[in-house]
Amino acid sequence: MFVCFKCLASVEDYNDFCKHLKDHHNLSANATYRCKQYQCDREYQNVRSFRRHLISQHLNTQTIFDTDCTTNDCTLSENIPDTCSLLDPCESFEYHPLNNVCRENALDTAHSMLEKSAATLALSLFSDSGVNRKTALKILENIQLHITQVLGDIFKHVMPIYNEFSQSEIDNIHKLISNPFGNLRTEYKIIKYFTDINCYIAPEKYIINENVADNTVNTSVMLAPKSCTGAKLPLRSLFKKIFELPYTNTLPNEVNFPNFAHSLIWQKKIASKEGKLCCPFFIYFDDFECNNPLGSHAGVHSISAVYYQFPTMPQEYLSQLDNVFVAMLYNSSFKIYGNHSAFYELIKELTYLEEEGIDINTENGKVKIYFILGMILGDNLGLNTILGFSKSFSSNYYCRICKSHKSIMTKQTKADNALLRDQDNYANDIDQNNVTETGISEYCCFNDIPSFHVVDNCCVDIMHDIFEGVCHYDLAHIILYYTEIHYFDLVTLNNRLKLFDYSVTELNNKSVCIKQEHLIRSKFKMSASEMLTFVHLFPLLVGDLVPSDDPVWQFLTILLKIIQIISCSVVDAPTVKLLESLITEHHENYINLFNDTLKPKHHLMLHYPHIIEQVGPLKQLWCMRFEAKHKTLKNTAHIITSRKNISLTLLMKEQLAFANRLFVKKGLESRVELGKVIVRESRVDISHINDTSNQDVDLTCDFQWIRFKGTKYNPGMIIVTTNEDDFFFSN
Structure with a gap:
């Protein structure tokens, strides 16, 4: 048979x-x-x-x-x-x-x-060496959900009336079942299918520079013209698709929490746009390495990336990587051709979005929205590079916000607002054309965008400034001081660090052990998220070993207060004044207690109060989630063996992911995840959570954990909730 x-x-x-x-x-x-x-x-x-x-x-x-x-x-x-x-x-x-x-x-x-x-x-x-176990499981789950389960439903409805079908109808059923992918069996057909249904928006190449390079033709090496190209996405098409997804509270007139749309800089930008519906967006610039950073080809294919994000999106969704979008990619080595050559296509697109706007289809008909560049974000080196400031932080005038000299910055404990950069002194510095005396290396190409000027781009990044800078300097001095006077040693600190129960706190990035060389170099082997966890837990780890009136301990509490304020999503005027005095006190104690000079990142802290007044909470400007977006592109690059036009390849992959989002119409979904059931028929008093009921509520089960709006809650955690002047503690 x-x-x-x-x-x-x-x-x-x-x-x-x-x-x-x-x-x-x-x-x-x-x-x-x-x-x-x-x-x-x-x-x-x-x-x-x-x-x-x-x-x-x-x-x-x-x-x-x-x-x-x-x-x-x-x-x-x-x-x-x-x-x-x-x-x-x-x-x-x-x-x-x-x-x-x-x-x-x-x-x-x-x-x-x-x-x-x-x-x-x-x-x-x-x-398969190119597929990790988690991805393999996800593929199997998707096959079951989208293919075999659907085929099972087809059989369930077809088999009772199978004998009523003609032979041709039976053959069609067999053909459908045996080949469910139909015309989606090649990459070309998949892309064509999603392009035809307006889900896939193809990336485009653009020329950054034309030069001459060696080329091999018929075993002969000769010089030939070569184009240095980058890859970009048509932002006007993407913006339209994004805003036609089932979002809520995305337009600036619908927001219900303080954000950039309430800032002084934004009000200044839209002053001439009266009667127009305007929406702000941020762009972010940074480099990432797509090759092995320790390999022989490290840096050869380093990528410069430009991302964008909408700050008026509901706050709990801003941290999702799906809502951080890619605008363009190009090889980092092409920076030698200048910022204007690299960004001229992007600037042209941003200018169109501001001046012409785009029509968005809504439930109430078409609405024209004008998209205005709010801020350019990035780390200090990235911002100084693309905005035309000095790229050396040992230069005389490295600060892009003020014109303080480096000799003053090393001991400066208060900001001098008279030295802030403005459009007048910026124009004079451009005319002077002397980076040593002005700190400006070139005219900022983004000034060609109508509502943007570089001196108004008051952007700082607390991720790099604080958690990858000041915290390292401060904690290295603090730990060295306490180990030298024998309050505790590194063995005790590391043991407590390893044995701490991280499940009782939402800070779950466990820090590595600390070594003596880390303290000497003032550089811990910690990422920004690990340092964020460590600096918050440090008082719990050694607080019982240190007198509360110790001056260095008081210095630590000042640092923690500063971190608490700059991490807030809402900051009022009195808190800004408090922050200003705390930063001054912090800098004075740093100089006096440790006999050390202030670093460039200490200086940038002096501008925090002014920037909060102009822009709003600093947390909406940090690079944490943009840096996490790098990982998505790095993972794609690591499973691709070819490096020929890697920028275009990465954008194609990113657009296929976005096509999937458009295809399933995934907007802003509920951010509630539940862990495994651990107890049945539990009775929990949640009357303090529900204002409309003062009765106990029967829950059918307890869960191992609950993740709500990105925060994971475990049993044993203490949650503080407020109701006017009353505080409630839940364990």
């Missing part, structure tokens, strides 16, 4: 099996053939290979099902002709569906075949 791989029909005779494949499925000589004989699942790309396999492996040892048998036993067919052509069958046959041939054996065989195929697929995914 031969089993058809297309419809799973059982055909007793070899010649009849050949005729079945040709007549019922119209298979060509170059079609793909799969062997479905007993315990065999090989695949062949043409009929000749398939025929040789059948003759050599199954012709004399074919397990068949006897159509006349009344038991579940199977008989072995022998003496089958050893010469016949699969392309030229010689006899007719009678069609036997699998469920009509020895029913129980047929179902067992079908189950065995399916189980084997599923195991083969799972093993092939888990053994």
